[in-house]
Amino acid sequence: MLRLLLALALAGLIGAAPARAWDPASAGRYGGMDLDSLDVGGRALARGSFMVGPGCASTAGAYATDGTQSWEPSCFGVFSAPGQDVRTNLTRGTAAVDPSATPKVPNSKLYAPFMIQARASGALDKEQNGMIINLDVLGGAQSAAGLDNTNTTGQLISVRQRPGPDGEKPPSTWGHNVDIHIAPGSGGVQTWGVEYDINNFNQNCYPGSSCLSSAMYFNGIGGWTNTAWLYSGGGTTQTRHLSVTVANGVVTRTAGESFNRAIYRLKIANVLYRVQYVNPDRVDASVAIPNYASPVAASWDNAMVANGVLFQGENMASDNDLALNTSAYNAITVAGKHHVGLNTASDDARFAVVASEEQKVCLKTFDGCWSFIGGAMQYTNQGQSVLQLVSVANGANGLRATAAGTGFGPLIEPTGGEATIALNLSGKGGGAVQVVSPLSLSAGIAAPGLPTAAGAVRGTLCVDTAGAVYVKTTPGACL
Known part of the structure; x- marks a missing residue:
C-alpha cells in the first residue's frame, strides 16, 4: 500500500x-x-x-x-x-x-x-539590516600547517565578464555596488557607503610583521595592469542660476539661488571661473574675473563630493596617514585644474615638506631646483649652480637682503646678535671684487662726482684694514 x-x-x-x-x-x-x-x-x-x-x-x-x-x-x-x-x-x-x-x-x-x-523604520528600537552573514571561523590542523593553504571568506562574489556568442562586448560590470539615497529633509544623518571593521585581539599586525590585518586589500590576477583604486567625483550634479556683481575678485549675489559649500565653478558671460565659497551671498575668485558693477546673469555648478579622500581622527594612525612603499615612477601625481597642489595651511604640522640630502625640489620640471648638497643649500638652473647658501657650526651671523620702494635701492647687510658685523666680499683666487655699472656692465660704480671714462663712471671698490668698504677714485692699488 x-x-x-x-x-x-x-x-x-x-x-x-x-x-x-x-x-x-x-x-x-x-x-x-x-x-x-x-x-x-x-x-x-x-x-x-x-x-x-x-x-x-x-x-x-x-x-x-x-x-x-x-x-x-x-x-x-x-x-x-x-x-x-x-x-x-x-x-x-x-x-x-x-x-x-x-x-x-x-x-x-x-x-x-x-x-x-x-x-527599515526609525520607530523601532532595533538595528535593522538587509542581510546578515555570521561565520564562525575555527582553527584546525590544516590552517595550522600553513598560512595560505586554507582560506575563509565572509562573502564571496565571483563574476566572470566575457564576450557574447558572436564576440559581442559584455555589459559594464561591477563586482560589488552599494547605492545609498539620502532623501531631502532627512536632516543631519550619518551615512556610510561601506564600513570595514577589523577587531584585532591577537597581536600588533602591520606590513612586515609576522601577521597581517588590513581593512582593505587590493590585488590583481592576470597579465594586464589594473587600476587598484579609482575615485571619480562625477563632476557637475546640479546647476543653479542667479545674478551677481563682481568687484576686485569678490562675487556678490544680488538675486537668485544662494551659494553653498558645494560650489566649485561659476559661469559669467559664458566663461567659467574657479571660485571659493565664503558665505551664501559671496564667493571669492581664484582667478581674475572682470568687474561688473551692475548685476549680471550667472550660474554655478556644484560638485558631487567635498573631499575625494578624507582621513580624520586625532591619533588614529601612529606613523603615517598615507604610506607609499612601492616602486612606481611617481609617488603622487596631481593633474586636472586644481588651484593649490598641496595645502597645509590648516594643519599644525611643524614641517610642511621634509626631504633628505641631495633630494631636489624643482620648479621647472626637472630644472630650476633647490637642494641641499655638500653642506650648502643651492639653486641650480640648466644643471649649473647659480646660488649657494652655506652655514657653519657657529653660524650666528648671516646675511639679509631687503627690497626697497620706488626711488631707493635694495639693501644687503649682515644680520646677527653682535652690535658690529663686517660685510665681507671676496673674489675667487686672484679675482678682484668689482661693482658693475648698470650702464656698461663693466667694472665701476654709479655714484655722483666720480671720474668717467668712455662715458662710464669709474672707480675701485676697496676695503681698509678695519674692514670698512670705500671707493677709491685715483689710479693704483687700494692700499
Missing part, C-alpha cells in the same frame, strides 16, 4: 506541467506552492520548506514626490526566480533625475534571480 501511494505521488510530480518563470509581477496570494514570490517569515515553517510571498509584485510602489524620482516600494519580502526575472526599481533614484517629470510606470531595467525587499 505504501509503495502504491509513493508511486502515485511520483507520477503526479512527473506529470505536472513544467514550472513557469517566476515573474513576481504576476504573483498571486498565498496558496499552495506558488513560487512567484517567496516569503520566509511571518509563519512557522517546517524545516526545508518555503512559503509564497506577500502576493504583490516586486515593482509595486510609487515615485517619491520630493523631486528625486527615487522609488518607494510597497511590496516587501523575498523574491526568487530561476532566471533574471525578478524586477525592481532602485530606491536611490532613477538614472535621469528631472524634478518636473511625473513618470507613469516604473522604468528600471534592473533584474535579478533573487531579491530581498524590505523597509
Whole structure:
C-alpha cells in the first residue's frame, strides 16, 4: 500500500506541467506552492520548506514626490526566480533625475534571480539590516600547517565578464555596488557607503610583521595592469542660476539661488571661473574675473563630493596617514585644474615638506631646483649652480637682503646678535671684487662726482684694514 501511494505521488510530480518563470509581477496570494514570490517569515515553517510571498509584485510602489524620482516600494519580502526575472526599481533614484517629470510606470531595467525587499523604520528600537552573514571561523590542523593553504571568506562574489556568442562586448560590470539615497529633509544623518571593521585581539599586525590585518586589500590576477583604486567625483550634479556683481575678485549675489559649500565653478558671460565659497551671498575668485558693477546673469555648478579622500581622527594612525612603499615612477601625481597642489595651511604640522640630502625640489620640471648638497643649500638652473647658501657650526651671523620702494635701492647687510658685523666680499683666487655699472656692465660704480671714462663712471671698490668698504677714485692699488 505504501509503495502504491509513493508511486502515485511520483507520477503526479512527473506529470505536472513544467514550472513557469517566476515573474513576481504576476504573483498571486498565498496558496499552495506558488513560487512567484517567496516569503520566509511571518509563519512557522517546517524545516526545508518555503512559503509564497506577500502576493504583490516586486515593482509595486510609487515615485517619491520630493523631486528625486527615487522609488518607494510597497511590496516587501523575498523574491526568487530561476532566471533574471525578478524586477525592481532602485530606491536611490532613477538614472535621469528631472524634478518636473511625473513618470507613469516604473522604468528600471534592473533584474535579478533573487531579491530581498524590505523597509527599515526609525520607530523601532532595533538595528535593522538587509542581510546578515555570521561565520564562525575555527582553527584546525590544516590552517595550522600553513598560512595560505586554507582560506575563509565572509562573502564571496565571483563574476566572470566575457564576450557574447558572436564576440559581442559584455555589459559594464561591477563586482560589488552599494547605492545609498539620502532623501531631502532627512536632516543631519550619518551615512556610510561601506564600513570595514577589523577587531584585532591577537597581536600588533602591520606590513612586515609576522601577521597581517588590513581593512582593505587590493590585488590583481592576470597579465594586464589594473587600476587598484579609482575615485571619480562625477563632476557637475546640479546647476543653479542667479545674478551677481563682481568687484576686485569678490562675487556678490544680488538675486537668485544662494551659494553653498558645494560650489566649485561659476559661469559669467559664458566663461567659467574657479571660485571659493565664503558665505551664501559671496564667493571669492581664484582667478581674475572682470568687474561688473551692475548685476549680471550667472550660474554655478556644484560638485558631487567635498573631499575625494578624507582621513580624520586625532591619533588614529601612529606613523603615517598615507604610506607609499612601492616602486612606481611617481609617488603622487596631481593633474586636472586644481588651484593649490598641496595645502597645509590648516594643519599644525611643524614641517610642511621634509626631504633628505641631495633630494631636489624643482620648479621647472626637472630644472630650476633647490637642494641641499655638500653642506650648502643651492639653486641650480640648466644643471649649473647659480646660488649657494652655506652655514657653519657657529653660524650666528648671516646675511639679509631687503627690497626697497620706488626711488631707493635694495639693501644687503649682515644680520646677527653682535652690535658690529663686517660685510665681507671676496673674489675667487686672484679675482678682484668689482661693482658693475648698470650702464656698461663693466667694472665701476654709479655714484655722483666720480671720474668717467668712455662715458662710464669709474672707480675701485676697496676695503681698509678695519674692514670698512670705500671707493677709491685715483689710479693704483687700494692700499
